[in-house]
Amino acid sequence: xxxxxxxxxxxxxxxxxxxxxxxxxxxxxxxxxxxxxxxxxxxxxxxxxxxxxxxxxxxxxxxxxxxxxxxxxxxxxxxxxxxxxxxxxxxxxxxxxxxxxxxxxxxxxxxxxxxxxxxxxxxxxxxxxxxxxxxxxxxxxxxxxxxxxxxxxxxxxxxxxxxxxxxxxxxxxxxxxxxxxxxxxxxxxxxxxxxxxxxxxxxxxxxxxxxxxxxxxxxxxxxxxxxxxxxxxx
Ligand code: SF4
Ligand code: FES
Numbered sequence: 001x002x003x004x005x006x007x008x009x010x011x012x013x014x015x016x017x018x019x020x021x022x023x024x025x026x027x028x029x030x031x032x033x034x035x036x037x038x039x040x041x042x043x044x045x046x047x048x049x050x051x052x053x054x055x056x057x058x059x060x061x062x063x064x065x066x067x068x069x070x071x072x073x074x075x076x077x078x079x080x081x082x083x084x085x086x087x088x089x090x091x092x093x094x095x096x097x098x099x100x101x102x103x104x105x106x107x108x109x110x111x112x113x114x115x116x117x118x119x120x121x122x123x124x125x126x127x128x129x130x131x132x133x134x135x136x137x138x139x140x141x142x143x144x145x146x147x148x149x150x151x152x153x154x155x156x157x158x159x160x161x162x163x164x165x166x167x168x169x170x171x172x173x174x175x176x177x178x179x180x181x182x183x184x185x186x187x188x189x190x191x192x193x194x195x196x197x198x199x200x201x202x203x204x205x206x207x208x209x210x211x212x213x214x215x216x217x218x219x220x221x222x223x224x225x226x227x228x229x230x231x232x233x234x
Contacts, residue, residue: 001016001017001018002016002017003015003016003017004016004017004068004069004070004071004072005071006024006068006069006070006071006072006073006074007073007074008021008024008025008028008030008076009030009074009076009077011028011030013025013027013028015027015068017067017068017070018067019067020043020063020064020065020066020067020068021052021054021061021063021067021068021072021074022034022037022050022063024068025052025063025074025076030076032050032052032063032076033049033050033107033110034047034049034050034064035047035049035104035143035145035197036049036064036145036147037050037064038147038195040151040155040156040195041146041147041150041155042150042155043064043065044146044150045062045064045065046144046145046146047088047143047145048062048084048088049085049088049089049107050062050063050064051063051081051085052066052074052075052076052081053074053075053076053078053080053081054066054072054073054074055072055073055075056073060080060081060084063076082111085107085111086111086112086113087117089104089107089108089111089113090113090114090115090117090118091117091118091121092104092143093108093113093115093117094119094121094123095121095122095123095124095169096123096124096141096142096143096198097123097124097138097140097141098141098143098198099141099199100141100198100199100200100202101141101143101197101198101199103197104143104197104198122169123140124139124140124142124169125140126139126140126172128140129181130204130207131180131181131182132180132181132182132186132188132204133204133222133225133226134188134190134203134204135188135192135193135201135202135203135204136202136204136207137181137200137201138199138200138201138202139173139174139200140200141198141199141200142172142173142198142200143197143198143200144164144171144173145197145198147192147195147197148162148173148192148193148195148196148201149162149163149164149173151191151192151194151195152186152191152192156191157187157189157191159185159186159187159189160185161176161181161184161185161186161187162175162186162192163175163176165178173200190203208221
């Protein structure tokens with residue numbers, strides 16, 4: 001495989017010619033923050049947190065999808081990059097409940113985000129959805145990273161139970177026709193829960209424990225729900 005040489009933060013780096021800037025940086029231990037990127041998903045550059053400055057390019061480039069080129073000179077922590085990342089984090093913080101997203105919380109601290117930067121911003125506050133025995137969906141915590149939709153579709157499971165509806169600020173992940181999860185094609189594989197970075201998708205047992213239920217109460221609740229569901233099917 002052909003290789004290219006570039007400079008990242010003043011360090012010469014040799015990378016495969018089809019590598020992304022993110023991969024080239026990671027291979028030499030340079031950390032570039034990400035939210036929507038996940039190794040198991042096709043990168044689609046939604047969140048823009050990974051932007052870097054590439055000399056001779058006017059716009060900041062998303063490192064997760066931009067391919068390396070011979071002679072590139074890249075700055076991953078310039079003032080412009082940090083300002084952009086801080087603004088993205090502050091916008092998320094103003095609209096989304098990030099209390100269950102420790103990685104994003106750490107990024108907020110690292111970039112010195114102002115928690116009151118957008119005091120008039122509307123917060124996303126849809127009600128939590130508890131419609132199946134396996135996991136709950138709390139879209140007030142959703143950053144629309146798209147990972148769950150991707151693993152439910154071509155990136156892993158080919159189930160296509162999840163999609164999105166709405167536009168702009170009203171965009172929301174959900175099921176087709178807003179059906180309850182048991183009425184969709186969902187096979188409860190759990191992959192969406194596994195890739196969610198914010199706790200918007202959470203195992204129901206974990207959620208019940210957080211609500212103060214004891215393991216015995218949860219077992220009893222689960223048995224009662226199974227009995228109810230069997231009766232409904234008869
Ligand atoms: S539910 Fe989780 S994985 Fe899905 S888009 Fe929202 S934050 Fe991302
Ligand atoms: S991680 Fe690159 S755009 Fe989200």
